[in-house]
Amino acid sequence: MPRPDLTVCLVAYNCREDLVRCARSIYDSLKEISVEVVLADNASSDDVLEVFRRDWPQVRLVEMGENAGFAKANNAGIEVSSGRHVLLLNPDTEVHPGALDEMVAFADAHPGAGAVAPRLLNPDLIDQGTARAFPTAAAALFGRRSPLTRMFPGNRWSKKFLIGLEARGEAPFEVDWVSGACLMVPREVVTEVGPLDEDFFMHWEDAEWCHRIKSTGRGVWAVPGAQVVHHEGGSRRGWPPAQVWHFHHGAYLYWKKTQAPNPLNPLRWLAGAALMARAALIIARDSLLRRVRRPAPEPVPSTIASR
Known part of the structure; x- marks a missing residue:
């Protein structure tokens, strides 16, 4: 059996409807490349596995047995896969026609792309x-997502960080890191730098992976002609407390691993304290907002209240 051009790794955790839409878009988007899809399930309580066994028997299923997180589940999918390139793809995405073909073609034409x-x-x-x-x-x-970027979206400091917002054309351009919501890495690069760091439960593992990839001298590229819709949205408000915690803990791990590996570096501990304090404030704020916005109970009917 010929080796597929691309492995698409999906992670499931109680998101059946998103995954069905995503899987349909993957297969509908294909033009010439061959694709294998691997779905790693983090012990979902819905019927996602039954749906995929029935409707997409060609998808390879990996049952994690627990909510193992994004990095570990993706690594399990990578381990059982065989594609020449590996794509991490969030379940809340929709792939536009030809997008995956264009990404594979770019990587094949640019051996220095990591x-x-x-x-x-x-x-x-x-x-x-x-x-x-x-x-x-x-x-x-x-x-x-910062307040300054939302209030002043065209400011030059945000543009300097959000490189892609300046690239309005279709020409590919090099960046430092890209979102793991849709991130493709050639198989030989995965073998060289290793898979995702499983110290990260979710969030920031993509930045750390790109940091390792760039340390080999390879480039991280954005290909604007390939387009994928991400239904994540632009706001962190409304995240459950655990997700807020994982986001900030992931940011601390990224900082520690890439900027302050020495445990005696005071900036390491300062960053940790600042991030944990920020997480606590956001969790407290969101909890308060939920209480304020909670609808008032309906008045008890007088016929019942008089009993």
């Missing part, structure tokens, strides 16, 4: 700004 990503779009087709420079202290102020 990672390739499409242009990720919001459902309204606005660029999500996921092709970025590596995080710095300034990036925390001018990242794609």
Whole structure:
């Protein structure tokens, strides 16, 4: 059996409807390349496995037995796969026609490309700004979800960090890192740098992987002609507390591993304290907002209240 051009790794955790839409878009998007799809299930309580066994028997299923997180589940999918290139793809995405073909063609034509990503779009087709420079202290102020970027979307500091927002054409361009919502890496690069770091449960493992890839001298590329819709949206508000925690813990792990590996570096501990304090404030704020917005109970009917 010939080796597929591309392995698409999907991770399931109680998101059957998203996965069905995503899987349909994968197969509908294909033109010439051959693809294998691997679905790693993090112990979902819905019937996603039964649906895929029935409707997509060609999809290879990996049962994790627990909620193992994004990195570990993707690594399990990578381990059982055989494609020449490996694509991480979030279940809440829809692939535009020809996007995967274009990404594979670019990687095949550019042996120095260590990672390739499409242009990720919001459902309204606005660029999500996921092709970025590596995080710095300034990036925390001018990242794609920061209040300053939302209030002043055209400011030059946000543009410097969100590199992709300046690239309005179709020509591929090199960046520091791209979102793991749709990230393709050639198989030989995975073998050389290793898979995703499983210290990360979810969030920031993509930045750390791109950091390792670039340390080999290879480039991380965004290919705007390949387009994928990401239904994640642009706001972190409303995340459950565990996800807020994992986001900030992931940011700390990224900082520790790439910027402050020495445990005696005081910046390592300062960053950790600042990120954990920020996480606590966001969780407290969201909890308060949920209480304020909770609808008032309906009045008890007088016929019942009088009993």
